[in-house]
Amino acid sequence: MAKSFRTTKKGCLALNSNHSSVLRNRSFLRLWIARIFSASAFQILSVAIGWQMYALTDSPLQLGFVGLAQFLPMLLLTLPAGQTADRYDRRTIVYLCQLIESAVVVLLIIGSVQGWMSSVHLLIAAAILGACRTFEGPASAALVPDIVDREQLPKASAWSASAMQTAMILGPSLGGVLVIWGISAAYITTLAALLLSVSLIFFVKTVHFVKKLDSMSMDTFFSGLRFVFARKIILGTISLDLFAVLLGGATALLPIFAEDILKTGSLGLGLLRSAPAVGAIIVSLILTRFSIERAIGKWLFASLVVFGLATILFGVSHSIWLSLVALFLTGASDVVSVVIRSTLVQVNTPQDMQGRVNAVNSLFIGTSNQLGEFESGSMAQLAGAVPATVIGGIGTLAVAVIWMYGLFPVLRNQKKYAVEEG
Structure with missing residues (x-):
């Protein structure tokens, strides 16, 4: 059984030793590397499919349909x-999903080479x-507590964040280079990355027993939502991400800033898109060595305030x-928030509920990203890119204040990663 976070002095020394050895856990190391390959592959695929769609149709609307289809x-x-993640073996789910993705990529390669690929395909x-x-996604996230000890979750979350940010840097840039060589080159590289990920996942071993759902029913279907809404810490954590990203994200407006405000063209756009990911990966690597384990509520909201202020700074900058x-700071502060939030969710969720709760978390994150781009674009259409970005940053600060002092003071007062009582 994993040790409690409330440990003796001797236990604290053991805790530090566990933290330093998270990558010595071979299963976690394999999962971490596999995430870099699979997430990078998905990023490359997004670039390649969008590129091919535009080449076939010359229609921005069709590009929008690609995002909608995903x-x-x-x-x-x-x-x-x-x-599903709580009913069946999570490693097998990840393994099978990546095999299906590989099969889809094979068909994309064949269709592109033979020339029968259409927009519908x-x-x-x-x-x-x-x-x-x-x-x-939920199965992979829920797999982490199955293979690492509870005390290692902060470090594991930081390493997981670094894997995703590495993919966010490598994937789009590599995809852009590969499509220059040909769409098949992009798809073949993606296939190789997915197959490497599949081979690594195959050798991941779980060490903690997880009681599985006996059956799947309407009651268990909504149990993840009920669990989230019954616990202030989890609901506050997940909803904080939803509204902060919804209001504060400026990614969708970067082409406008690069072209019309900063006058830097496509080169500037590439730099602007990379800056948040660079900030995120640097800070996530720092957090793998020096994890935040005290006054985490204050750290959480401090990072959110920095994110909002940096967004405002970006909006007014010429x-x-x-x-x-400014964008570097948004990425750096966001990853602090991500690591704290993901660890809080995992610590406060029983292992047999990890799949359903992580699914709800994924839904909130996905919705915030999609609606955030829509909100930014709509606001920019009405008020202009600069006011839209500044208003978004102010909105993020307002969310921080409301969550701290109004809706979820329990988050502000959170001192360490502990299970919510009651």
Whole structure:
């Protein structure tokens, strides 16, 4: 059984030793590397499918349909995906999803080489990939507590965040280079990355026994939602991400800033898109060495305030260098929040509920990203890109204040990663 976070002095020394050895856990190391490969592959696929769709149709609307085709399966299948992750072996779910994704990529390669690939085929491929990612995400996230000790979760969360940010940097940039060499080159590279991930997942071993759902029913279907809404810490944590990203994200407006405000063109756009991910990966690597374990509520809201202020700074900046610093700070502060929130969710969720709760978390995150882009675009259409970004940053600060002092003071007062009583 995992040790409690309330340990003796001797136990604290053991805790530090456990933290330093999280990558010595071979199963976690394999899962971590597999996540880099699989997430990078998905990023490359998004670039390649979008590129091929535009080449076939010359229609921005069709590009929007690609994103919609990926989002709708998540919206429809998230709750069943959570049930599945708690009913069946999570490693097997991840393994099978990546095998299906590999099969889809094989068909994309064949269709592209033989010349019969159409916009309809691309939309079907995007929908299948979106469905696979919907089932893979909760199972992969819930797999972490199955293979590491409870005391190692903060470090494991930081390493997991670094894997995702590495993919966010490598995937889009590599995808952009590969499509220059040909769409088949992008798909073949994706297939290789997915197969490497599959081989690594195959050798992941779970060490903690998890009681599985005996059956899948309407009661268990909504049990994840009920569990989240019954616990202030989890509900506050997940909803904080939803509204902070919904209001404060400026990613969708970066092309406008690069072209019309900063006058830097495509090169500047590439730098602007990379800056948050660079900040995130640097801080996530720091957190793998020096994890935040005390006054975590204060750290959580401090990071959110920095995120809001940096968003406002980016909005008013007319210097590419100042803008890059501001975006770097948004990524750096966001990953602090991500690590704290994900660890709080995992610590406060029983292992047999991890799949369903992580599915709800994925739904909130996916919704915030999709609606956040819509909110930013709509606000920019009404008020302009600069006011929209500044208003978004102010909105993030307002959310921080409301959550701290109004809706979820329990989060502000959280001193360490402990299970919510009651």
